[in-house]
Amino acid sequence: KFVMNPHFPVNTLLMMRGALAARRLGCEAAYDEAMFAGMWEQGLKLDLPDVWERALTDAGLPTAQLAELAADSAVKGELVANTERAVARGVFGIPSFFLGDELWFGKDRLRDVVEAAEAA
Numbered sequence: 708k709f710v711m712n713p714h715f716p717v718n719t720l721l722m723m724r725g726a727l728a729a730r731r732l733g734c735e736a737a738y739d740e741a742m743f744a745g746m747w748e749q750g751l752k753l754d755l756p757d758v759w760e761r762a763l764t765d766a767g768l769p770t771a772q773l774a775e776l777a778a779d780s781a782v783k784g785e786l787v788a789n790t791e792r793a794v795a796r797g798v799f800g801i802p803s804f805f806l807g808d809e810l811w812f813g814k815d816r817l818r819d820v821v822e823a824a825e826a827a
């Protein structure tokens with residue numbers, strides 16, 4: 708059940724680095740589920756490393772490996788590069804979707820994106 712996070716806005720840098728680390732470890736879907744649940748169901752302050760790590764552990768994820776990779780300079784560089792590409796394409800927030808070169812912003816636009824994709 709969705710609840711507004713009482714700590715919002717939360718600095719998402721650690722979570723974004725963790726997402727890239729999770730992709731490298733092959734546990735991206737479970738990581739995403741843990742982060743979204745922590746942020747929008749449990750109201751966790753996920754920018755605190757100990758809270759983030761506890762959420763990973765509670766989800767059965769490889770906490771030590773994720774923390775180590777999230778701090779790795781290659782992962783940090785990958786996030787910088789991803790962010791630069793997104794900004795260059797006009798992304799200004801999340802969720803953002805592209806269909807070809809057209810940018811769609813907002814969860815409320817997801818149905819429009821699906822309809823446009825099906826019509827293409």
